[in-house]
Amino acid sequence: MTALESPAKPAGTSAPSPTSRRGRRRRATALAPRDKLVLGLMLGVPSLLHLALVWVPALGSVGLSFSSWDGIGGFADIEWVGFRNYVDIFTRYPRFWPALQHNLIWLLFLLVVPTVAGLLLAVLLDRQLRFGRIYQSALYLPMVLSLALVGFIWQLIYQPEHGLLNNVLGTASTDPVNWLGDPDINLYAVLVAAGWRHTGYVMLLYLAGLKSVDPALKEAAALDGANAWQTFFRVTFPVLRPVNVVVLVVTVIEGLRAFDIVYVINKGRNGLELLSVLVTDNIIGESSRIGWGSALAVVLLLISLGFIVTYLFQVFREEERT
Amino acid sequence: MTRFSASPHPLLGRRALLKAIVAGAGVAAVPGLAACGSDGGGAATDAVSFGNNQSDQVPKDAITAVLKAFEGESGLKVAINTKQHEQYQEQINNYLQGKPDDVLSWFAGYRMRFFAEKGLTGDLSEVWSKVSGGYEPALKEASTASDGKQYLIPFVQYPWGVFYRKSVWRQRGYEQPKTLDELVALSTRMQADGLVPIAFAQKQGWPGMGTFDQLNFRINGYRFHVDLMAGKEDWQGPKVREVFDTWKRLLPFHQENALGREWQEAAQALQQGKAGMYLLGSFVAQQFKGPDLDDLDFFPYPEINPEHGQDTVEAPIDGFMMSRKPGNPEGARKLLEYLSTPAAQLAYLKADPSQIPTSSKADTSGYTPLQKKSAQVIKDAAHVTQFLDRDTDPRFASDAATNGLNAFLQNPDDLDSILKGMADQAKTIFSE
Numbered sequence: 001m002t003a004l005e006s007p008a009k010p011a012g013t014s015a016p017s018p019t020s021r022r023g024r025r026r027r028a029t030a031l032a033p034r035d036k037l038v039l040g041l042m043l044g045v046p047s048l049l050h051l052a053l054v055w056v057p058a059l060g061s062v063g064l065s066f067s068s069w070d071g072i073g074g075f076a077d078i079e080w081v082g083f084r085n086y087v088d089i090f091t092r093y094p095r096f097w098p099a100l101q102h103n104l105i106w107l108l109f110l111l112v113v114p115t116v117a118g119l120l121l122a123v124l125l126d127r128q129l130r131f132g133r134i135y136q137s138a139l140y141l142p143m144v145l146s147l148a149l150v151g152f153i154w155q156l157i158y159q160p161e162h163g164l165l166n167n168v169l170g171t172a173s174t175d176p177v178n179w180l181g182d183p184d185i186n187l188y189a190v191l192v193a194a195g196w197r198h199t200g201y202v203m204l205l206y207l208a209g210l211k212s213v214d215p216a217l218k219e220a221a222a223l224d225g226a227n228a229w230q231t232f233f234r235v236t237f238p239v240l241r242p243v244n245v246v247v248l249v250v251t252v253i254e255g256l257r258a259f260d261i262v263y264v265i266n267k268g269r270n271g272l273e274l275l276s277v278l279v280t281d282n283i284i285g286e287s288s289r290i291g292w293g294s295a296l297a298v299v300l301l302l303i304s305l306g307f308i309v310t311y312l313f314q315v316f317r318e319e320e321r322t
Numbered sequence: 323m324t325r326f327s328a329s330p331h332p333l334l335g336r337r338a339l340l341k342a343i344v345a346g347a348g349v350a351a352v353p354g355l356a357a358c359g360s361d362g363g364g365a366a367t368d369a370v371s372f373g374n375n376q377s378d379q380v381p382k383d384a385i386t387a388v389l390k391a392f393e394g395e396s397g398l399k400v401a402i403n404t405k406q407h408e409q410y411q412e413q414i415n416n417y418l419q420g421k422p423d424d425v426l427s428w429f430a431g432y433r434m435r436f437f438a439e440k441g442l443t444g445d446l447s448e449v450w451s452k453v454s455g456g457y458e459p460a461l462k463e464a465s466t467a468s469d470g471k472q473y474l475i476p477f478v479q480y481p482w483g484v485f486y487r488k489s490v491w492r493q494r495g496y497e498q499p500k501t502l503d504e505l506v507a508l509s510t511r512m513q514a515d516g517l518v519p520i521a522f523a524q525k526q527g528w529p530g531m532g533t534f535d536q537l538n539f540r541i542n543g544y545r546f547h548v549d550l551m552a553g554k555e556d557w558q559g560p561k562v563r564e565v566f567d568t569w570k571r572l573l574p575f576h577q578e579n580a581l582g583r584e585w586q587e588a589a590q591a592l593q594q595g596k597a598g599m600y601l602l603g604s605f606v607a608q609q610f611k612g613p614d615l616d617d618l619d620f621f622p623y624p625e626i627n628p629e630h631g632q633d634t635v636e637a638p639i640d641g642f643m644m645s646r647k648p649g650n651p652e653g654a655r656k657l658l659e660y661l662s663t664p665a666a667q668l669a670y671l672k673a674d675p676s677q678i679p680t681s682s683k684a685d686t687s688g689y690t691p692l693q694k695k696s697a698q699v700i701k702d703a704a705h706v707t708q709f710l711d712r713d714t715d716p717r718f719a720s721d722a723a724t725n726g727l728n729a730f731l732q733n734p735d736d737l738d739s740i741l742k743g744m745a746d747q748a749k750t751i752f753s754e
Contacts, residue, residue: 068754070717071415072440079754088750094743095725160582181582183732266525270581270728285412286716287436289754 058301065295071288078291085295096296099273102187103303106194106274107255114195115247118202123232125203126210140204142197151264154193155180183271190272194261198254202247209243210236245311252307256300275300369399370653373417373426375410384673391669392660398653418442424648425657430464430639431708432551433716434474437643438467444644447471449655453662456681460706464639474641475658476680477667480604481696482532482636482709483620490595502540502568502626509575512598519575521597523588524731527724530580531710532636533601534727537565539634540626544705547634551714553752557745566741568626570734580731603638604696607676618692622699635703638712639680715751722747 031039065085069078089096121139125132142150157164158179165179166172179189213236221231259276262268268277275296282293372389376382382404389400403423405413410427417426418437428434428443437443446465450472454462457476465474486496494515499505509519524530539547542561549555550562577588577597589609591597600606601623610618622632642661648654660666667679668688678689678696686697700706711719726744730737 070440070754072419072442088746092743092746092750094729094739094747095721160579178579178582181579266581267527269527269725270732281721285720286414286433288415289717289751 061294061297061301064290065298067291067294069290071283071290081291085292086299089292089295089299095273095278098271099275099278100299102273103256103258103275103300105187106191106258107252109191110195110198110251110255111248113191114198114202115251117195117199118247119206121199121203122206122210125207136204136207140200143200143204145197146260147194147197147258148260148264150193150197151190151261154190154196155265158189180265181270186265186271190261190265194254194258198251201250205243205247205250206240209240213239245315249311252304256304256307275303367650367653368397369401370425370648370650370657371401371403371423372657373410373423374402374404375407375427377404377406377410380673381670384670387673388661388666388669389657391666392657395660396653396656398650398656400657418645422645424645424650424654425642425661426645428474428641428643429708429712430461430474430476430641431712432714433708433712434465434641434643435467436716438471438473439469442646443473444646444648444651444654445471446473446475446644446655446658449475449658449662453659456662456664456683458682461639461680464706464708465641474639474643475662476639476641477661478671478674478677479637479639479680479700480677481622481699482536482601482603483622483699484624485592485600485602485604485606485618485620486598487592487595487614487617488619489617490598496598498621499624501624505624506572506575509572509598513575517595518577518591518597519599520572520577521588521591521600522576522580523583523585524580524728525582525584527728528709528711529585529588529602530727530731531719531723532603533569534565535636535707535710536601536623537568537626538562539636539705539707540623540630540632541565541568543627543630544634544707547707548713551710553715553718553748557748558741562741563737566730566734566737569730570737573731573734581728603636604692605674605676607692608674616691620692620695622703633704634707635699635705636707636709637700637703638709640677641680717754718748718751722751 064078066080066082067078068081068085125136129135145153155163160166160176160178160181161172163172163176163179166176169177171177177185180186217235217239218231221235226234257276258274259268259280262272262274262277263280266272268274268281279293279297279300282289282296374382374385376385386402389402392398393400401423410417414428414437419442428437434443450462450465453475461476462472465472465476467473491497496508496511499508512519522529522533535547538550541564542550546555546561550557555561577583577591580588585602585606586609588597588600589602589606592600592606593609593614604620607615607618622635625631642658644651644654644658662681664679664681664684667681668684671677671679671693675690675693678684678693678700686694689697707713710723714723722744726740729740729743733740
């Protein structure tokens with residue numbers, strides 16, 4: 001259990017304190033050795049785990065993306081090829097551009113549809129409807145299921161001959177729509193399933209936000225003669241700003257890591273390609289193209305970084321202003 | 323945001339948290355420790371470990387029975403390690419580099435050679451020198467890597483062909499087509515009779531490869547198949563083009579929406595008499611029971627180019643390899659020797675008579691008519707191929723080939739860009 005002993009060392013250095021040097025030293029000595037150990041473990045263990053499980057693999061992927069390697073043998077067997085993987089992926093990998101496009105559609109869809117739907121449901125539920133709790137639970141329930149399970153459920157709905165949807169539409173016996181098999185529509189069919197699950201999450205976040213809005217604000221608005229729309233858009237919604245940020249972050253994460261639902265449906269082929277699927281296809285398997293798959297992963301990482309950097313930039317600018 | 327900040331929680335006290343961290347660290351440390359474990363240690367000399375990819379109940383019981391028989395005969399113990407069939411294939415790379423079992427299931431052809439050439443599996447030429455009398459030369463060739471040594475003990479084999487129901491054909495007066503034109507004529511007739519001429523499924527990604535292979539070696543011959551699979555021929559060239567053009571001509575006779583269907587469902591269409599023919603491996607018989615099974619028959623794919631006739635048959639071979647450092651090398655060799663015997667192979671095939679033994683010494687008197695025909699078709703062939711995904715680089719098969727064929731089935735008119743995509747990927751993969 002060396003993992004437990006080693007992190008005790010950085011304890012003193014990593015104990016954070018915004019105050020001056022002297023203050024920090026005095027404060028550090030004020031801690032009992034036992035507390036120091038506990039603090040060290042609490043900060044050191046997660047830091048080490050984070051370093052080992054997040055940063056090392058991430059930087060490793062970036063490094064390997066410049067190589068051609070089948071995963072067999074040691075480092076000596078790795079052949080370095082510079083940017084060739086990237087050039088090949090961008091110019092001659094037929095699955096790449098569709099996957100990128102699908103990822104962006106996925107992201108846009110999740111940002112718009114479940115967010116709006118979730119907000120609407122939250123506002124409705126916030127009005128103390130009768131049976132509100134039941135609706136709330138029912139709408140949140142899909143979120144409890146894993147996305148893979150959601151994939152199974154919706155496959156039953158979308159099945160061409162025996163599925164619910166075609167039977168309700170009355171097309172099952174005549175001309176069933178192949179919802180998941182037709183590459184022109186299956187992405188949207190899957191997005192409905194993914195959105196179904198995500199809506200509940202967004203709804204809950206907004207509901208929590210709405211409960212925290214000071215009723216006095218609404219009262220004041222009403223006294224000033226604002227109607228319901230004006231109250232919502234001018235008063236309530238601006239107060240919800242922190243929740244918006246949470247929803248945005250959660251949605252971007254959900255959108256970019258989407259994988260399980262399409263993998264369950266058809267291994268992410270035939271119109272359901274996503275970058276995460278391409279990474280998996282190339283890295284896991286009988287003989288892997290570690291370099292190629294890593295390069296794809298780096299592309300996904302860069303897209304994620306684009307969103308994260310924008311977000312952080314906004315937050316910091318906000319902080320500077322205040 | 324403040325709403326989400328932590329409040330003191332009864333379950334998240336300092337102690338509970340610490341415990342959780344320790345537990346978490348422990349869990350995280352376990353795989354790391356396991357990976358550092360000693361290589362190939364721990365196996366006693368009276369035991370052999372066996373990596374099994376036959377995860378379905380029936381074949382699993384069959385292989386277990388075979389290994390039990392070996393235990394009785396040799397006095398060695400066999401530890402069976404069964405993994406889900408598809409998963410086994412996906413993990414083979416890591417499996418072979420970790421601590422593989424002494425004897426393990428695998429396939430002949432490029433798929434075997436790839437790992438043999440990387441030095442991940444054991445040389446079996448010594449075992450082969452003892453068992454070679456039981457095998458035809460073609461089987462030895464399929465078990466040999468480029469260094470001239472053998473790395474696989476063949477076990478069972480099954481041919482690909484066009485399957486049909488005798489009763490349906492007799493009733494309608496259909497006859498086996500000998501050429502492509504006859505196949506087209508027959509298909510047209512079936513369509514007029516209200517049948518789907520050719521059952522087809524491509525959801526799993528590989529069945530369509532069988533169609534491609536048949537068309538390819540009927541049109542361009544065995545040698546071209548081998549060279550194309552080895553990355554030595556151009557996917558954009560006129561020969562491959564002709565294969566796809568022929569396929570395009572036949573596509574209207576294939577069952578629609580193949581991309582959304584699994585091969586078992588297509589086999590059901592044949593079984594129910596809704597489809598007239600089905601091009602697949604003889605394992606299609608697994609979907610037929612009792613009298614239906616007796617009603618099943620097949621013929622080799624019709625001739626397209628008279629120069630090659632019907633000289634090639636696709637007949638994948640399943641067999642066993644030895645790990646590179648077996649814990650019990652002597653026992654592993656003994657087991658492999660045993661698995662090459664007709665007795666072991668026939669015992670296994672009792673559970674799955676859709677395949678045939680690879681040993682030429684096997685007693686054929688107990689064969690079903692289908693097995694007799696399978697054996698005959700393979701024997702008559704001048705060349706035996708494995709299968710697209712067993713004859714080429716797995717990196718090409720799993721990604722470029724699967725998706726290329728899918729794209730073709732989705733959009734047959736888009737052939738130029740599809741072939742360009744496949745050719746480009748073949749170039750990058752085979753030059754790596």
